[in-house]
Amino acid sequence: MTDQVTRGAYIHIPFCDHICYYCDFNKVFMKNQPVDGYLDALAKEMAYYAAMGPVKTIYIGGGTPTALNEEQFERMLSDVSHYFGHDALQEFTVEANPENLSGGKLELMKRYGVNRLSVGVQSFDNELLRTIGRAHNAENARDTIQRAQAAGFENITLDLMFALPGQTEEMLHQSLETALSLNTPHISIYSLQIEPRTIFYNRMKGGKLRLPGEDIEADMYGQIIFTLEKHGLRQYEISNFSRSGYQGIHNSLYWHNEEYYGIGAGAHGYVNGKRYANAGPVKKYISLVGKHGFSEASAHAVTVQERIEEEMFLGLRLMRGVSQSRFLQKFGRHIKEVYGNQINRLKSEGLLEECGDYIKLSTKGIFLGNNVFEAFLLS
Incomplete structure (x- = not known):
């Protein structure tokens, strides 16, 4: 299982x-x-x-x-x-x-x-x-x-x-x-x-x-x-x-940008391609669950572009980095087709490295992670 x-x-x-x-x-x-x-x-x-x-x-x-x-x-x-x-x-x-x-x-x-x-x-x-x-x-x-x-x-x-x-x-x-x-x-x-x-x-x-x-x-x-x-x-x-x-x-x-249930007051979840946030105030949470069985206060269907962005700025937090083959499998596009310019620029600046299948932060990039992540926002 x-x-x-x-x-x-x-x-x-x-x-x-x-x-x-x-x-x-x-x-x-x-x-x-x-x-x-x-x-x-x-x-x-x-x-x-x-x-x-x-x-x-x-x-x-x-x-x-x-x-x-x-x-x-x-x-x-x-x-x-x-x-x-x-x-x-x-x-x-x-x-x-x-x-x-x-x-x-x-x-x-x-x-x-x-x-x-x-x-x-x-x-x-x-x-x-x-x-x-x-x-x-x-x-x-x-x-x-x-x-x-x-x-x-x-x-x-x-x-x-x-x-x-x-x-x-x-x-x-x-x-x-x-x-x-x-x-x-x-x-x-x-x-x-x-x-x-x-x-x-x-x-x-x-x-x-x-x-x-x-x-x-x-x-x-x-x-x-x-x-x-x-x-x-x-x-x-x-x-x-x-x-x-x-x-x-x-x-x-x-x-790894996988899904998870968010349960409880103010919890955030990601299920079936939708990110949601539960009601925060305790009494409101209890009331909503009593009516519906859940307490979702807001929700957002994650677009493909947003999923791609999240794949990068979440995955690059890991020292191993982002798998190019996994990216291709998930999105049907090669990572360099989407982010070739950003990857080349960040590599030239010494912030990214390519190690086999993985694109990852360099030692310098670890200290400037937020600067790197921002480069992968497409909009």
């Missing part, structure tokens, strides 16, 4: 015990929210999409999935397992925060087949953790990872951030060294992006946010690549590093 199954399922839990200063995901304070009503609606929407066919990956994100209490957490995992679980499932990931990942929740995840944890650490520097509004400290984070490993979770990814307010290269180095000492097989590390509707955005507009400059950010990124690869974590995507065999399967669906 898995040879034929290409879709994944992303399931969104919007509830948080606190709001981080940089976060622009769909989230709400958990207190006084209709959590049980939300879980009812979530199960109903799962049933709607499960009827369209099985999945090879499940990813439960947020918000903070582990903000649910143990009874709610088990109910959610039971429903997910009921609608999407099967023996050949390749990957079942749950996002977790150090401050609310209890032993009971670890046991529940083991019982319901979760085989990958994504732990939101962001930094092992306590001062930086306070600066960005996280609720845990470095000791909590280390303890959580070690408890998860003791509970039998081998496939753990640490989520880290860099270019944070007040962060120095030495502070980044210390966080990387601590992360590596925990010996997880995967690390994701993203530079801070200031998004509208966040506390940091308001501080930046008021001139109250001190960020590293672009040159320091580039130096930090170079340090990350060098340090992680030196310790056996190979960069397979712009922001992701892993030991062999531990590359994230679910996120690779996005980079």
Whole structure:
């Protein structure tokens, strides 16, 4: 069955015990929210999409999935397992925060087949953790990872951030060294992006946010690549590093431009050539699911041109790059028929390389990825 199954399922839990200063995901304070009503609606929407066919990956994100209490957490995992679980499932990931990942929740995840944890650490520097509004400290984070490993979770990814307010290269180095000492097989590390509707955005507009400059950010990124690869974590995507065999399967669906169900308030999905976004407000989401079985608030049929563009700027995030033969198979046109001028120009600028069947970012191109991606927008 898995040879034929290409879709994944992303399931969104919007509830948080606190709001981080940089976060622009769909989230709400958990207190006084209709959590049980939300879980009812979530199960109903799962049933709607499960009827369209099985999945090879499940990813439960947020918000903070582990903000649910143990009874709610088990109910959610039971429903997910009921609608999407099967023996050949390749990957079942749950996002977790150090401050609310209890032993009971670890046991529940083991019982319901979760085989990958994504732990939101962001930094092992306590001062930086306070600066960005996280609720845990470095000791909590280390303890959580070690408890998860003791509970039998081998496939753990640490989520880290860099270019944070007040962060120095030495502070980044210390966080990387601590992360590596925990010996997880995967690390994701993203530079801070200031998004509208966040506390940091308001501080930046008021001139109250001190960020590293672009040159320091580039130096930090170079340090990350060098340090992680030196310790056996190979960069397979712009922001992701892993030991062999531990590359994230679910996120690779996005980079390979494959389809996935988006389930939950504010979730985005891509099904049958259509990208859609669910209603964000929790009560509106519950109401729509109650009426229709799903909560689609907007949708867009992806044109062939858009699919071609996405194939390039998503696929080039991968260090392996974009397969020319796969492009021809998907679109019936050779990649150089569509993008010959752009590819030649970017190669001459040292930003792209051709390696057998693949067109990929050069070392220089990795640092200037957004400039490269923009070249593949046809309109």
